[in-house]
Amino acid sequence: MSSVWMVLTAICLLGLSGAPGCLLSCRSSAGQRVATLLMAIGGVLGVVGVGTSLGGGSETSLSVPWFLPWGRFAVGIDALAAVFLVPVFIVPVLGSIYGLGYWSQPEHPDNGRRLGVSYGLLAGSMALVVIARDGALFLIAWEVMALAAYFAATAEEHENADVRRAGWVYLIATHIGTLCLLAMFALWRSETGSFALAPALVMSSEVAGTIFVLGLIGFGCKAGLMPLHVWLPGAHANAPSHVSAVMSGVMLKMGIYGIVRITALLPVGPTWWGGVLLAVGAVTGVAGIAYAIGQHDIKRLLAYSSIENVGIIAMGLGLALLGRAQGRGDLVLLGLAGALLHVWNHSLFKSLLFFNAGAIIHATHTREMDRMGGLAKRMPWCAALFAVGAVAICALPPLNGFASEWLMYVGLFRSLSSGGEVAMAAVALATIGALAVACFVQVLGTVYLGEPRSDAGDHAYDPQASMIGPMVVLACGCAAVGVFPMMAAPLLERATQDWMDLSGPVPAIEALAPLRWITVMGLSFVGLIGAAVLAWKMLSRSRTIGTTGTWDCGYAQPTARMQYTGSSFGDTLVGLFAFILWPKKYWPEVRGVLARRSRFRSVVPDAILDRLVVPAFDLVGKYLPRLRMLQQGQTQVYVLYVLAIVIVLYMWGAIGA
Amino acid sequence: MTHQLNALLMVVLAINLFALGTSRILALIRIVAFQGAVLAILPLLVHQHLNAAAAVVVLLTIALKGFAIPAIMIRALRDAQIKREIEPLVGFLPSIILGALGTAFSLLFAGQLPLAAQHSGSLLVPTSIATVLTGFILLTTRYKALTQVVGYLVLENGIFVFGMLLIESMPLVVEMGVLLDLFVGIFVICIITNHINRAFSSMDTRRLVTLKE
Numbered sequence: 001m002s003s004v005w006m007v008l009t010a011i012c013l014l015g016l017s018g019a020p021g022c023l024l025s026c027r028s029s030a031g032q033r034v035a036t037l038l039m040a041i042g043g044v045l046g047v048v049g050v051g052t053s054l055g056g057g058s059e060t061s062l063s064v065p066w067f068l069p070w071g072r073f074a075v076g077i078d079a080l081a082a083v084f085l086v087p088v089f090i091v092p093v094l095g096s097i098y099g100l101g102y103w104s105q106p107e108h109p110d111n112g113r114r115l116g117v118s119y120g121l122l123a124g125s126m127a128l129v130v131i132a133r134d135g136a137l138f139l140i141a142w143e144v145m146a147l148a149a150y151f152a153a154t155a156e157e158h159e160n161a162d163v164r165r166a167g168w169v170y171l172i173a174t175h176i177g178t179l180c181l182l183a184m185f186a187l188w189r190s191e192t193g194s195f196a197l198a199p200a201l202v203m204s205s206e207v208a209g210t211i212f213v214l215g216l217i218g219f220g221c222k223a224g225l226m227p228l229h230v231w232l233p234g235a236h237a238n239a240p241s242h243v244s245a246v247m248s249g250v251m252l253k254m255g256i257y258g259i260v261r262i263t264a265l266l267p268v269g270p271t272w273w274g275g276v277l278l279a280v281g282a283v284t285g286v287a288g289i290a291y292a293i294g295q296h297d298i299k300r301l302l303a304y305s306s307i308e309n310v311g312i313i314a315m316g317l318g319l320a321l322l323g324r325a326q327g328r329g330d331l332v333l334l335g336l337a338g339a340l341l342h343v344w345n346h347s348l349f350k351s352l353l354f355f356n357a358g359a360i361i362h363a364t365h366t367r368e369m370d371r372m373g374g375l376a377k378r379m380p381w382c383a384a385l386f387a388v389g390a391v392a393i394c395a396l397p398p399l400n401g402f403a404s405e406w407l408m409y410v411g412l413f414r415s416l417s418s419g420g421e422v423a424m425a426a427v428a429l430a431t432i433g434a435l436a437v438a439c440f441v442q443v444l445g446t447v448y449l450g451e452p453r454s455d456a457g458d459h460a461y462d463p464q465a466s467m468i469g470p471m472v473v474l475a476c477g478c479a480a481v482g483v484f485p486m487m488a489a490p491l492l493e494r495a496t497q498d499w500m501d502l503s504g505p506v507p508a509i510e511a512l513a514p515l516r517w518i519t520v521m522g523l524s525f526v527g528l529i530g531a532a533v534l535a536w537k538m539l540s541r542s543r544t545i546g547t548t549g550t551w552d553c554g555y556a557q558p559t560a561r562m563q564y565t566g567s568s569f570g571d572t573l574v575g576l577f578a579f580i581l582w583p584k585k586y587w588p589e590v591r592g593v594l595a596r597r598s599r600f601r602s603v604v605p606d607a608i609l610d611r612l613v614v615p616a617f618d619l620v621g622k623y624l625p626r627l628r629m630l631q632q633g634q635t636q637v638y639v640l641y642v643l644a645i646v647i648v649l650y651m652w653g654a655i656g657a
Numbered sequence: 658m659t660h661q662l663n664a665l666l667m668v669v670l671a672i673n674l675f676a677l678g679t680s681r682i683l684a685l686i687r688i689v690a691f692q693g694a695v696l697a698i699l700p701l702l703v704h705q706h707l708n709a710a711a712a713v714v715v716l717l718t719i720a721l722k723g724f725a726i727p728a729i730m731i732r733a734l735r736d737a738q739i740k741r742e743i744e745p746l747v748g749f750l751p752s753i754i755l756g757a758l759g760t761a762f763s764l765l766f767a768g769q770l771p772l773a774a775q776h777s778g779s780l781l782v783p784t785s786i787a788t789v790l791t792g793f794i795l796l797t798t799r800y801k802a803l804t805q806v807v808g809y810l811v812l813e814n815g816i817f818v819f820g821m822l823l824i825e826s827m828p829l830v831v832e833m834g835v836l837l838d839l840f841v842g843i844f845v846i847c848i849i850t851n852h853i854n855r856a857f858s859s860m861d862t863r864r865l866v867t868l869k870e
Contacts (some may be wrong), residue, residue: 633866635805636746639796 002059006049013042015124018117043093071136079494087347092123094470095242118151135185135195153239166234173231177221184214223255230609236303241358249351278318282428285311290577294604334411337492342404349392352474363460376448390440398522400481446566483522486515666780673791677752693722733847747798759790788815
């Protein structure tokens, strides 16, 4: 079987994996097992297909006429598509295995099958988006993906009003994005003469700029670039955790893929393209992580952290675009390779963290971090895995986040030779990194360390192996990419070449940024830590370890509520960024000699959604219903409309003549 | 030939005004049936090369518009047990005045149109526009379902007159098709009228507002 057929078969298997379950009982787990099996087969087949397509010799594209009057069924796998296909074929499969324990069919008879069908469709359509080489096919796959994600994320809509609201926001946002994409492809077709996604060699700079901006808005809506991210926190927080993992780890990257693909097809653009993307990425990154620090809901926090990572990826792309406009092959290579590697990395560690958050929620029955605590002793596996994910997402060596951000740092510093403005982005990147460390220290400290703040947390325990297994796989992936990043270098170089035909000899990543040193450093780092742990164990073996209260300095009865909460930990940073976050605090009212019971509450609502989008929609909802007076319900009036339009048309014609 | 044609068209215009002025639905149906029958003769006067097929169409049109359709409508009228259109949106005398104004407008308007030489002397275009306007007035100002049906019929008559301009180039089969559509449409509407009557205990289309959501 040629590689393109393998991938197409894999897409069918993924897309239809939920179908057999519909025929089986909603109270047995058989359907779910079949779905997971089909997804696993599809995932393996897909990865093999992608692998053989890179090996060369095998057929990697297919173009046949189809039933629609426009476009063709054209698909193709190049290195750029391969980079994005790998997470598409791996993360949903792991999520499906995780779902066996997390969202088992017998426990969710009402919505388990719906989730299974839409989850499979989501995975399949994402793969189709990546390999589509025709605008019409792309849009169809894109829309199926958007709707499948809606149905998967709102699995609990009948039980929970928040889920419904988040679902509506998502649906509206995604369709605004799709509207821009429709306009973009229409323009593309009128300019190039067909829907085929083949490189356009000549195009007037105004049209190319319009296509770029439309694509940036349309794809940015999906990727979650600020200020188009409004749907993202709600949808991720309210979806089942493995769906959040797939949405955050893979679906957001489809927006990134769209930007990468459309810029690859457009002719070399002016420098402002890269500048805009770099600036948007920097703002998204800093604001995203600042919002994350202000959250109390662990999944909302992870969602904002996804926005931050999308910002980092956008910065890499912006650097690559700038390099292309200036004819700097080294900037293109470092920027794009960094961005693409970060796409992989984010799909690894963000899925790991979302799976982990799901396990925590499963154990404590809450998403509020300030109600958790002390889980490390009760859930040691989850704690260790969370620590791996947190170190990776903070871009600390020796894990994978470091490798990709390092490429970007090197690229940004190299851009110094042609002016310092671009290198300012390195400052933003460093700020993001520092804030990310603070953010995840907050999560780790609040959730896993200290003492439990609730009964449920007290009785928490590690979940079953089917939930731990996928996390272990992802953590190993993080470590592998982190320690041996040069394994990915050849693929990244080929993808960069696909993105832009670099004139002259292609610089190797190894020559620009010695990845080998990362391996040396990572291994020695691991060795040092291992040695230190071993030494500590040896030393402490002879010592006796006593237990005592944490705050045992004068308090007669210390309670778990005396612990530092996550909100108090993050309060300083939230205050620093108050000009972006606009946090709201409700202070307790203390009045009189005997003050009444009161409460303190602080929230960081999404400024764009709650202060801009919702009021705007309220205004629309207030004034547009006046148009309903046109809909009288009387046939006589409707006939009058026809007459009026005939007369208006006549007048128009008369004036025109 | 143009003289006879214009004489017939004057009759059609007069019927328009009468249709706007009458409150009795039975009379309205009959006069519009007569209008249809008069119009059916037009092809005989306009067509340059008469043949058997055209004659068949003329006969069929007379049969349908003059007899079959009115018969169905009168039956529906009898079932619904109503006789008059009471309280229309615009009164009968104002309707006639509107119709007269519309006729005058269409005569003036047709004078401005760049018509082919052979149509310059005839009243075909003004009659057509005036009849369409009459149909619109009936449709927008009357509330009884059956009067509305008559309005559509008058509208179609206006379009039929306009079709005479193209009679040389438009095959009569097309005209037959339109006729069949009209017949089926009216047949269906009359059945629906009965149902409206039964569901709402009235023929007043204003009651249909409750269906708008």
